[in-house]
Amino acid sequence: AQADVTMISVPMGIAVDTARKVAPRIPEHALLCDINSLKQEICGVFQEQAKCEALGLHPMFGPTVSSMRRQKVVVCPVRPGPLADWMIHELGRLGMDIITATPEHHDKMMAVVQVLVHFHTLVMGGALRRTGVPLSDTLQFTSPIYRLELAVVGRLFAQDPDLYAEIEMANPFGQEVREHFLGSTNALAELLAEGDRQRFVEEFAEVAKYFDGFTDEAMAVSDYIIEKLVERP
Secondary structure (H helix, E strand, O other): OOOOEEEEOOOHHHHHHHHHHHHHHOOOOOEEEEOOOOOHHHHHHHHHHOOOEEEEEEEOOOOOOOOOOOOEEEEEEEEOOHHHHHHHHHHHHOOOEEEEOOHHHHHHHHHHHHHHHHHHHHHHHHHHHHHOOOHHHHHHOOOHHHHHHHHHHHHHHOOOHHHHHHHHHHOOOHHHHHHHHHHHHHHHHHHHHOOOHHHHHHHHHHHHHHOOOOHHHHHHHHHHHHHHHHHOO
């Protein structure tokens, strides 16, 4: 309670309860932060129960990165002040890309960036397992894109299942994006089963229009990654 800065860094499932216990005990001159993956509830606790300055932080990278430079960190200002300004300045000084957002907007974006993406990856892993084809057999026929996709899937399943359960289940906007995923999956499966080539082309064009402005970057980035992947021993 005497520290100038207190950082809450605990598993998602106990983060809010921890905040409730800690927030009232931090003196007014200090700064309270967290690095939880969801912000609405914990920032609400900071706002209601803390007397000190408070910031919600969400580093958008894991502990294995070699440098913080150009890594994104989301900042949700809750109770502003000089120490909060200092923290934001220090993050910028480390070369981090600072994204400022309200707690609600942060959680809505995480429903897309985390919940939807991880849901897709979980489904991909489950579908591969259900084929019954040994993974080693598929790797003999792999294209660079398949290996890249497989690396993403394998990376997720090498980590803590409780973490991904929390990410999928705790976000209040998660169910909505999963329903969008399932709706898109079912619609695509239906038109493919019907052999409706024209409708496929039309749907493809609509999604391509949504990605307009990003496709050139997507090609450049994926080409770069594929080149590095092929060069890897």
